[in-house]
Amino acid sequence: MTKIERNERLIRLCLLVVAFSAISVLAVITIFIFEQGTPIMFKYGFKNFLLGQDWYPSEKSFGLFPMIVGSLMVTLGALIIGVPLGLASAIFLTEFSNRRLARILKPFIELLAGIPSVVYGFIGLMFLIPFIRENLGGPGLSVLASSIILGVMILPTVTSIAIDSIRAVPDSFREGSIALGATKWQTVKMVILPAARSGIVAGVVLGMGRAIGETMAVIMVAGNAAAIPDSILAPVRTLTSNIALEMAYASGEHRQALFATGVILFVIIMILNTIANLTSARQKKR
Amino acid sequence: MIGTVKNIIEVKNLYVYYAKFQALKGINLNIQANCISALIGPSGCGKSTFLRALNRMNDLIEGARTEGQVYFDGKNIYHPDTDLLTLRRRVGMVFQRPNPFPLSIEDNVTYGLKVHGLTARNFLEERLYRSLQAVNLWEELKDRLDENALKLTGEQQQRLCIARLLALEPEVVLMDEPCSALDPMATGRIEDLMYELKKDYTIVIVTHNMQQAARVSDYTGYFLLGDLVEFGETNQIFTSPQDKRTEDYITGRFG
Ligand SMILES: Nc1ncnc2c1ncn2[C@@H]1O[C@H](COP(=O)(O)OP(=O)(O)OP(=O)(O)O)[C@@H](O)[C@H]1O
Ligand SMILES: [Mg+2]
Numbered sequence: 001m002t003k004i005e006r007n008e009r010l011i012r013l014c015l016l017v018v019a020f021s022a023i024s025v026l027a028v029i030t031i032f033i034f035e036q037g038t039p040i041m042f043k044y045g046f047k048n049f050l051l052g053q054d055w056y057p058s059e060k061s062f063g064l065f066p067m068i069v070g071s072l073m074v075t076l077g078a079l080i081i082g083v084p085l086g087l088a089s090a091i092f093l094t095e096f097s098n099r100r101l102a103r104i105l106k107p108f109i110e111l112l113a114g115i116p117s118v119v120y121g122f123i124g125l126m127f128l129i130p131f132i133r134e135n136l137g138g139p140g141l142s143v144l145a146s147s148i149i150l151g152v153m154i155l156p157t158v159t160s161i162a163i164d165s166i167r168a169v170p171d172s173f174r175e176g177s178i179a180l181g182a183t184k185w186q187t188v189k190m191v192i193l194p195a196a197r198s199g200i201v202a203g204v205v206l207g208m209g210r211a212i213g214e215t216m217a218v219i220m221v222a223g224n225a226a227a228i229p230d231s232i233l234a235p236v237r238t239l240t241s242n243i244a245l246e247m248a249y250a251s252g253e254h255r256q257a258l259f260a261t262g263v264i265l266f267v268i269i270m271i272l273n274t275i276a277n278l279t280s281a282r283q284k285k286r
Numbered sequence: 287m288i289g290t291v292k293n294i295i296e297v298k299n300l301y302v303y304y305a306k307f308q309a310l311k312g313i314n315l316n317i318q319a320n321c322i323s324a325l326i327g328p329s330g331c332g333k334s335t336f337l338r339a340l341n342r343m344n345d346l347i348e349g350a351r352t353e354g355q356v357y358f359d360g361k362n363i364y365h366p367d368t369d370l371l372t373l374r375r376r377v378g379m380v381f382q383r384p385n386p387f388p389l390s391i392e393d394n395v396t397y398g399l400k401v402h403g404l405t406a407r408n409f410l411e412e413r414l415y416r417s418l419q420a421v422n423l424w425e426e427l428k429d430r431l432d433e434n435a436l437k438l439t440g441e442q443q444q445r446l447c448i449a450r451l452l453a454l455e456p457e458v459v460l461m462d463e464p465c466s467a468l469d470p471m472a473t474g475r476i477e478d479l480m481y482e483l484k485k486d487y488t489i490v491i492v493t494h495n496m497q498q499a500a501r502v503s504d505y506t507g508y509f510l511l512g513d514l515v516e517f518g519e520t521n522q523i524f525t526s527p528q529d530k531r532t533e534d535y536i537t538g539r540f541g
Contacts, residue, residue: 099348170385172381172383172385173385173387173388174346175343175346175381175385176381176385176386176387176447177387177397177401178343178346178374179341179343179374179378179379179381180374180375180378180397180398180401180450180451180454181370181371181372181373181374181375181398181401181402181454182371182397182398182401183371183401186401190387190389190397190400190401191387191388191389191397194387194388194389195387195388
């Protein structure tokens with residue numbers, strides 16, 4: 001074995017150790033959550049946890065259904081608001097604005113991703129909540145407010161990843177389309193977006209992950225009532241808020257039930273990611 | 287050439303600038319209908335620039351500016367009232383590197399029709415069949431029409447790009463080194479195809495390959511440093527060029 005070969009081996013070994021320890025930390029966290037959260041689900045029954053409507057931990061009633069619905073509602077709402085806006089800004093900046101404007105604006109958009117979520121929550125509390133309360137009714141703290149705040153929060157992620165994937169589409173596609181007499185918008189709609197789709201979907205999945213996992217900003221604007229919201233103007237509590245609001249004082253089975261909430265959140269995120277990846281893979285194959 | 291001569295394109299005093307750089311210096315040239323005209327010349331002499339001026343593709347390049355007139359079918363395409371979408375539909379372009387869209391084979395061929403608002407199913411199917419037939423791809427691909435076009439070989443991709451143009455029934459087909467990414471066998475077959483297409487279309491081809499120009503074209507133009515040095519019947523250009531510079535180039539004594 002030459003010296004170079006020995007060196008290569010050593011480097012490989014080091015990388016392996018580093019990669020393995022990073023992955024094992026994640027594995028340990030996952031195992032810990034499941035280990036803490038699943039026993040109580042067995043004890044009271046999965047069905048009661050998933051479909052139970054009442055969350056009264058002191059009375060041993062651990063229904064998480066309102067929070068599951070709440071998380072899904074605000075995440076969906078965030079996507080409905082954030083994805084079209086993000087995609088539209090990405091398309092505008094890459095295809096329709098002049099290059100200088102795009103160069104100035106893109107770092108600005110990426111900067112938005114770095115603003116701490118408590119700031120978003122605070123702004124929501126100061127301006128959005130009173131606005132909704134006075135103009136649309138209800139307490140203001142609501143599904144709508146959470147969706148808007150989360151939608152704005154995922155905007156930078158969706159936009160900047162969409163910009164990158166649209167930029168990665170070769171110019172030869174654009175030329176080919178324009179040379180056939182297509183307009184710019186037709187080119188974007190029929191060639192550029194399909195070509196950039198898998199990147200765009202990846203951005204949406206990341207944004208979705210951020211929306212469903214976001215806690216602080218949501219707690220500040222959601223109202224946090226543990227009941228299924230009957231309109232988008234009603235308060236809502238998400239799975240993450242449920243954990244964060246009660247962890248500080250929970251003990252015993254209550255505490256375990258909060259870990260169970262974490263398990264359910266974990267599983268939901270896995271399912272959503274898988275669905276998103278499968279649909280984009282299937283569409284790509286066609 | 288037998289019969290009446292019709293100039294489908296007449297270029298008058300064409301100048302093209304990239305920012306301050308003068309890429310074309312007053313080109314005058316007529317292109318005859320139903321002929322193949324070849325443009326040859328060393329790298330960077332402005333062949334592609336000229337070709338792209340004929341369907342205003344240079345408009346896409348930031349900083350490019352054009353002066354002079356290009357009459358297509360009697361009308362100056364640089365007149366402000368020109369409908370660019372229709373112009374590009376009538377004067378189509380095939381690129382150096384095959385650039386099919388990352389869509390199905392069928393969607394590639396029908397793309398141009400759809401963007402021009404032609405969506406009747408029967409019509410699309412009929413054009414799909416006819417265009418793929420015309421480029422000899424129908425038999426090969428008729429069972430794979432919904433497969434992604436990027437899976438095809440380079441030659442098939444280039445044929446598909448030609449089919450995608452023919453679906454629009456253009457009058458002029460501009461080809462910028464259409465064979466440079468293909469092997470010699472495939473090149474020969476694309477040349478045969480051009481020969482067949484000549485019946486119905488006017489073809490202008492840029493090529494680096496002088497044998498190719500000699501083989502396929504009726505007329506040849508020699509570009510040098512943004513000037514059109516000589517333009518004439520291919521036979522004459524290759525056997526008795528009028529200009530010393532043309533002679534040097536085609537006999538390989540260039541530079
Ligand atoms: N987008 C552009 N911006 C600035 N200069 C350009 C641009 N495109 C071409 N040029 C310049 O214009 C001149 C002519 O270019 P053109 O591409 O027309 O040459 P060509 O004859 O097609 O060359 P080749 O045989 O290498 O394809 C070259 O000097 C080139 O550097
Ligand atoms: Mg060129």
